[in-house]
Amino acid sequence: MYFIRGFLCLISFMLFFINLANAGPFSDFKASAILSEELASSPTQKRDTPNSESLKQAINLLDPEKSEIWPELSRLFLGELAKVNFESEIRVIMQDHVEEPHEVPLIVKLPDHLHNFKEFILLIENNPIQQVIKLIPYRAIESIGMNVRLEDDSPVRAAVKDKDGLWHIGSKMVFVSSPGGCSSPSCDVTTEICDPGEIGKLILKNYDREAGAGRLKIKIIHPMDTGLVSSPAGEIIPEYFINSIFLDDIDGPIAVMETYAALSTDPVILIDLAEKGQSIRAKAKDSHGLEFFSFKNSSIM
């Protein structure tokens, strides 16, 4: 039993590292560091409250045909020849107007016909770190939630690949009243008080939903440094983030995730399963190679 599970884990982690090796173009944040300096010196004019004008703008900005960024984004993250279908049935639930851009909660709810998807990617078009997460499931998943950083106003795209390789995209336009979720410090810049928690502490919870369905929630205490924030001395704080999460239970693997610093400090991930998991375990790894576990005896995972 352990042997089989260990074998599956090995395969999933091999897959994961192959993915990492492909991550070249979007794990290079140097260009974005320059962007953050510009943002710091000349803050953009912001809207304060939603009005009909900003709503009209939102609809325009969501239109992938009018987005200058989408074609490139699609090519980079979904593949050169990706077939893409925009669908309102994929609901990206988050606020229209956000005040605190360092931590924006969202949840993506999938329609029935996509519960057995093959791959899930969340993209934030106008972020210096555009990809938030890539998730590969091993069983049916109904919704996925998380907390993210938003640098500025942006369309948020949830991309779901079905068994035939077709990408289904759900979109949501979000406005940010004070930009800088990726490039400004989320702690006191002069005293450096960030209230750091116990790095790597992993909290896993399993909730009941209706009719035997379950929701699991993982929270990991971690700074998720973007590499775009300067210290008070003017030096860039290097990127440091959780880059993989693996979940299983007594029936085997549940999902493997590749994660990026566009997730907020102390990231939270929610996953709705059609059937509640039993004895769920989580394992996470960060960009320094440290591993964190939701359980004590880590040798068997």
Next chain:
Amino acid sequence: MVFVEVSPGIFINFGKNEAPNKANGWAISNTGFIIGDESVLVIDAGPSYQYASEMIEYIKKVTNSQINYLVITHHHPDHSFGISKFLEIDTKVIISNSELKNYLKYGNKLLLQMKKKVGDDWFENTSINEFNNNKQKFPFSIDLGSRKIDINLYTDGHSGGDLTVTDKNSHIVFGGDLVFNERAPTIPHANILNWLRYLDEISNFNWSGLVPGHGPIIKKKNKLDFTKKWIQHIHYIARDAVKKGLSPAEVLELGVPEFLSSTKLAKETWNRDVPVLMKHYENDN
């Protein structure tokens, strides 16, 4: 800045009952002062050095008594960031220990965010200054000269340590942000169960007028009901959502409950405070 004399020797500048923006320069809360024969006591310093300077100029026009005391009801920037100006003129600053700590700990971060949101110009010369509150014990009384003032501390209610100011002559009470009127109450540092208890206590005092931190002066006790209803309900919603493992996004999707939605700034306040409270309750678990 328009100060209204609500009772002989008691002046209030009612803040704009709106969200902070480029036009109001964060001057959204009420500030006031009480004049005695010898001393003036100021309640809250406003959001900036500039605001405090204008306030001091105004006070000097209406009285020759010295501006000896400044009470900071709590550390939130709309109430406290004028402190730097009052320290310059050697006013004694009265603030609870916990709120002095929070002012020093979060001040610079907040100031940066505020500049970004409404513009640097509003905050010229505004700084976060260390000062000594002499570890003041509460409650205590001050004599301003033929005028006695009581200062009370409410620990872990709306903030870590809210102060209220009672003028014994007129029976007017300054409630700080323990009391809101015609506006959604904000709860970023609140312990709601204590706060509810304090609201009951305050409503049972024999005051002639209750000055809220935000909104018009209160004459009737039932005006406190809305604040109670709001904080009770947001507490219940957030705690229940944490228990069920909901995402704040799912809670906010349902909108502000209808019976709370008609007040000013309801949506903004709800959307900001529900996630904050949920996080708070998650950490408690």
